[in-house]
Amino acid sequence: MDDETFLSRAIALSMENASSARGGPFGAVVVKDGRVVGEGANRVTDSHDPTAHAEVVAIRAACAALGTFDLEGAVIYTSCEPCPMCLAAILWARIDRMVYACSREDAAAAGFDDAWFYEQVAKPIDARALPARRLLEEDGRRAFQAWLENPDRVPY
Numbered sequence: 547m548d549d550e551t552f553l554s555r556a557i558a559l560s561m562e563n564a565s566s567a568r569g570g571p572f573g574a575v576v577v578k579d580g581r582v583v584g585e586g587a588n589r590v591t592d593s594h595d596p597t598a599h600a601e602v603v604a605i606r607a608a609c610a611a612l613g614t615f616d617l618e619g620a621v622i623y624t625s626c627e628p629c630p631m632c633l634a635a636i637l638w639a640r641i642d643r644m645v646y647a648c649s650r651e652d653a654a655a656a657g658f659d660d661a662w663f664y665e666q667v668a669k670p671i672d673a674r675a676l677p678a679r680r681l682l683e684e685d686g687r688r689a690f691q692a693w694l695e696n697p698d699r700v701p702y
Contacts, residue, residue, distance in 0.1 A: 549645050552577050552623040557647055559600065560625035563587040570658065572600035576608035578620040584608025600624065601632035605639050615702055617641045626653050629660040630667050
Protein backbone atom coordinates (compact mmCIF):
# COMPACT_ATOMS: atom_id res chain seq x y z
CA MET A 547 0.00 0.00 0.00
CA ASP A 548 1.08 3.58 -0.53
CA ASP A 549 0.70 6.96 1.20
CA GLU A 550 -2.45 7.81 -0.77
CA THR A 551 -4.20 4.60 0.30
CA PHE A 552 -3.48 5.09 3.99
CA LEU A 553 -4.30 8.81 3.85
CA SER A 554 -7.57 7.97 2.11
CA ARG A 555 -8.46 5.77 5.10
CA ALA A 556 -7.77 8.67 7.48
CA ILE A 557 -9.97 10.91 5.35
CA ALA A 558 -12.71 8.24 5.33
CA LEU A 559 -12.59 8.19 9.15
CA SER A 560 -12.93 11.99 9.18
CA MET A 561 -15.92 11.80 6.83
CA GLU A 562 -17.61 9.12 8.97
CA ASN A 563 -17.09 11.29 12.03
CA ALA A 564 -18.38 14.42 10.30
CA SER A 565 -21.56 12.55 9.38
CA SER A 566 -22.08 10.85 12.75
CA ALA A 567 -21.47 13.84 15.04
CA ARG A 568 -19.41 11.65 17.42
CA GLY A 569 -16.68 14.28 17.31
CA GLY A 570 -14.95 16.68 14.98
CA PRO A 571 -14.24 15.95 11.29
CA PHE A 572 -10.78 14.46 11.84
CA GLY A 573 -9.33 10.99 11.26
CA ALA A 574 -5.91 9.40 11.65
CA VAL A 575 -4.21 6.10 10.91
CA VAL A 576 -0.90 4.77 12.27
CA VAL A 577 0.97 2.36 10.00
CA LYS A 578 3.99 0.26 10.88
CA ASP A 579 5.70 -2.25 8.62
CA GLY A 580 3.11 -1.64 5.93
CA ARG A 581 0.06 -2.45 8.05
CA VAL A 582 -2.45 -0.37 9.98
CA VAL A 583 -1.76 -0.74 13.71
CA GLY A 584 -4.05 2.00 14.98
CA GLU A 585 -6.92 4.13 13.79
CA GLY A 586 -8.75 6.99 15.36
CA ALA A 587 -11.34 9.65 14.81
CA ASN A 588 -11.95 12.72 16.93
CA ARG A 589 -13.89 11.74 20.05
CA VAL A 590 -13.76 15.00 22.00
CA THR A 591 -17.51 15.55 22.31
CA ASP A 592 -18.78 11.99 22.75
CA SER A 593 -16.06 10.98 25.23
CA HIS A 594 -16.03 14.32 27.08
CA ASP A 595 -12.26 14.32 26.66
CA PRO A 596 -10.59 17.41 25.18
CA THR A 597 -7.47 15.34 24.42
CA ALA A 598 -9.35 12.75 22.32
CA HIS A 599 -8.22 14.17 18.99
CA ALA A 600 -7.94 11.73 16.09
CA GLU A 601 -4.15 11.54 16.19
CA VAL A 602 -4.08 10.89 19.94
CA VAL A 603 -6.80 8.24 19.64
CA ALA A 604 -4.88 6.53 16.80
CA ILE A 605 -1.58 6.67 18.73
CA ARG A 606 -3.23 5.17 21.82
CA ALA A 607 -4.74 2.38 19.70
CA ALA A 608 -1.41 1.67 17.99
CA CYS A 609 0.51 1.57 21.25
CA ALA A 610 -2.08 -0.75 22.81
CA ALA A 611 -2.04 -3.05 19.78
CA LEU A 612 1.76 -3.24 19.73
CA GLY A 613 2.24 -3.26 23.50
CA THR A 614 4.67 -0.35 23.44
CA PHE A 615 4.90 3.38 23.99
CA ASP A 616 7.49 3.78 21.22
CA LEU A 617 6.21 3.96 17.64
CA GLU A 618 9.61 4.38 16.01
CA GLY A 619 9.39 3.18 12.43
CA ALA A 620 5.72 4.13 12.13
CA VAL A 621 4.00 6.66 9.88
CA ILE A 622 0.91 8.63 10.86
CA TYR A 623 -1.64 9.60 8.24
CA THR A 624 -4.00 12.34 9.30
CA SER A 625 -6.83 14.12 7.59
CA CYS A 626 -5.51 17.49 8.75
CA GLU A 627 -2.29 19.12 9.89
CA PRO A 628 -2.10 18.34 13.61
CA CYS A 629 -2.75 20.88 16.33
CA PRO A 630 0.13 21.59 18.75
CA MET A 631 -1.08 18.93 21.20
CA CYS A 632 -1.29 16.25 18.53
CA LEU A 633 2.05 17.25 17.03
CA ALA A 634 3.59 16.88 20.48
CA ALA A 635 1.97 13.44 20.88
CA ILE A 636 3.33 12.38 17.48
CA LEU A 637 6.81 13.53 18.48
CA TRP A 638 6.58 11.86 21.93
CA ALA A 639 5.54 8.61 20.23
CA ARG A 640 8.71 8.82 18.11
CA ILE A 641 6.75 8.38 14.90
CA ASP A 642 9.10 8.63 11.91
CA ARG A 643 6.94 10.46 9.41
CA MET A 644 3.61 12.23 8.96
CA VAL A 645 1.38 12.55 5.91
CA TYR A 646 -1.61 14.90 6.04
CA ALA A 647 -4.34 16.22 3.78
CA CYS A 648 -5.74 19.57 4.97
CA SER A 649 -3.78 22.49 6.39
CA ARG A 650 -4.37 24.34 9.65
CA GLU A 651 -5.83 27.14 7.52
CA ASP A 652 -8.39 24.70 6.10
CA ALA A 653 -9.29 23.67 9.66
CA ALA A 654 -9.64 27.30 10.72
CA ALA A 655 -12.04 27.95 7.85
CA ALA A 656 -14.22 25.10 9.20
CA GLY A 657 -14.22 26.55 12.72
CA PHE A 658 -11.19 24.73 14.15
CA ASP A 659 -8.68 27.55 14.50
CA ASP A 660 -5.53 26.50 16.41
CA ALA A 661 -3.54 29.69 15.75
CA TRP A 662 -3.92 30.90 19.35
CA PHE A 663 -2.55 27.59 20.68
CA TYR A 664 0.47 27.77 18.38
CA GLU A 665 1.09 31.34 19.60
CA GLN A 666 0.83 30.34 23.27
CA VAL A 667 3.25 27.43 22.94
CA ALA A 668 5.85 29.72 21.36
CA LYS A 669 5.75 32.23 24.23
CA PRO A 670 7.83 32.07 27.42
CA ILE A 671 5.81 30.56 30.27
CA ASP A 672 5.35 33.90 32.05
CA ALA A 673 3.97 35.55 28.88
CA ARG A 674 1.23 32.98 28.21
CA ALA A 675 -2.47 33.61 28.75
CA LEU A 676 -2.62 30.83 31.35
CA PRO A 677 -1.31 32.15 34.66
CA ALA A 678 1.38 29.89 36.09
CA ARG A 679 3.00 29.93 39.51
CA ARG A 680 6.05 27.86 40.41
CA LEU A 681 6.18 26.40 43.93
CA LEU A 682 7.89 23.62 45.91
CA GLU A 683 10.78 23.24 43.48
CA GLU A 684 12.94 21.20 45.85
CA ASP A 685 10.08 18.87 46.73
CA GLY A 686 9.29 18.42 43.07
CA ARG A 687 12.90 17.59 42.22
CA ARG A 688 12.85 14.66 44.66
CA ALA A 689 10.72 12.69 42.20
CA PHE A 690 13.37 13.23 39.52
CA GLN A 691 16.07 12.08 41.92
CA ALA A 692 14.05 8.98 42.82
CA TRP A 693 13.65 8.28 39.09
CA LEU A 694 17.38 8.60 38.48
CA GLU A 695 18.16 6.28 41.40
CA ASN A 696 15.67 3.60 40.34
CA PRO A 697 17.56 0.81 38.51
CA ASP A 698 14.24 -0.56 37.17
CA ARG A 699 13.18 2.62 35.38
CA VAL A 700 12.24 2.40 31.73
CA PRO A 701 13.63 5.44 29.87
CA TYR A 702 11.54 7.02 27.16
